[in-house]
Amino acid sequence: MSRRNHDRYTAGDWREAGPTVGAILANRWLVYTECDLCELRIRADLKRIARERGPGFVLWGRATTCRRMGCPGRVTFWVRPHGAYGDVGMT
Template identity: 40%
Template structure:
């Protein structure tokens, strides 16, 4: 039996469709970064991430430095897969991931 409200399913249930940045791009995911300190929200250019870090890189459970000048904060990544109604943090228990 399928899930009735697929738009409310947690993003960790879609992990197998977006394990890598290449998977996310191919499956039309949108990814943003949000700074814990200054609140800056930026759209992540998945093509650029692939160019710089390779197609096999994963953004799950990752952090990066904030890009705002003068901010020493850290950003968390959030994503929205097709069919979802909002962004959710890219966090998953590595031991539970298939």
């Protein structure tokens, strides 16, 4: 990632810089989930994910069920890399 203007990075560029949970932890990036239905936002516990699934686990392109009781929605993972213009959807 040699470009100076981080606002010109695409989601693919960020995915390449942090492809796995272990790499995201090493980069010290914030990851959170947001429900598409109820809009609940929760910070993802990356250390727990790495412990349970392994540091090679990939969050990119994944979705899971909402953790709010009774909500049938699905959550999307979002990452906030240092220097990014905004949050990046991990779709």
